[in-house]
Amino acid sequence: MKIDFSKILETFNGLNDQLRYSIFGTTVLLVVLLDVFLVVLPQCGGINSVNDQVQKLSADTTQVITDKQRVNQLRKNLKQAHLNLAEIVGKVRSLQEVPAILETISSIANDYDVKIDRLTPQKQGQESLKVTEDGHYYALPIVIQARCGYHMFGRFLNKLEDENLWFVIKEMNIQSDEKTPNMHSFSLTIKIILIDKTRG
Numbered sequence: 735m736k737i738d739f740s741k742i743l744e745t746f747n748g749l750n751d752q753l754r755y756s757i758f759g760t761t762v763l764l765v766v767l768l769d770v771f772l773v774v775l776p777q778c779g780g781i782n783s784v785n786d787q788v789q790k791l792s793a794d795t796t797q798v799i800t801d802k803q804r805v806n807q808l809r810k811n812l813k814q815a816h817l818n819l820a821e822i823v824g825k826v827r828s829l830q831e832v833p834a835i836l837e838t839i840s841s842i843a844n845d846y847d848v849k850i851d852r853l854t855p856q857k858q859g860q861e862s863l864k865v866t867e868d869g870h871y872y873a874l875p876i877v878i879q880a881r882c883g884y885h886m887f888g889r890f891l892n893k894l895e896d897e898n899l900w901f902v903i904k905e906m907n908i909q910s911d912e913k914t915p916n917m918h919s920f921s922l923t924i925k926i927i928l929i930d931k932t933r934g
Contacts (some may be wrong), residue, residue: 825900829872829930836876838897843880846890852879856923869931875904880920887920900927 827835836853843850856875863871880887894901906922 825898826871826927826929827899829874829928832874832928835899835926838899839876839878839894842893842897843890846882846886846893848880848882848886848890850878850880852877861925863927869929872928872930873925874928875923875925877923878920881917882920883916884918887918901925 832855836855839853840850842848854877856877859875861873863873865871880890882890891903901924904923904925906920909919909921911917911919
């Protein structure tokens with residue numbers, strides 16, 4: 735079937751202006767609607783899908799960056815923990831070194847003008863802490879009775895902490911002497927952590 739566009743155009747030109755504008759407007763509206771339904775809406779669906787993928791990818795990227803920062807922080811914390819552990823392990827002395835430890839305590843006391851009246855390891859109070867592949871760990875109480883000023887005793891304890899010696903103060907008593915107000919009697923028990931490597 736052959737369509738004669740010249741007759742259609744002649745008929746269209748013969749219509750009044752209002753009707754021609756209405757037909758033209760309707761035709762334009764149909765073209766716009768077809769464009770919207772056939773082109774724009776399918777693309778919008780694709781754009782929404784792409785937008786969802788972009789948001790998911792952005793969230794995943796943010797999570798990866800956060801995880802990477804956490805991994806770096808965990809590595810740093812682990813490295814610090816290894817250093818702390820190495821420092822602690824370095825301060826755990828051998829059970830066989832008790833005489834040398836007592837000598838170290840006496841020497842530090844002399845350096846800080848702390849008069850030691852008693853320095854006695856309490857073998858009967860020795861506690862078994864843990865047995866590992868490295869050896870058997872113990873806590874050995876050592877009773878210290880000394881006379882000196884507060885500042886000297888504080889410096890003595892600080893220096894003792896700086897030594898390769900891991901200890902905790904279990905109890906401490908301080909008594910003042912009315913005759914010598916600058917001198918005080920200190921009585922304390924420290925627990926030194928030791929290892930016996932012969933009994934793993």
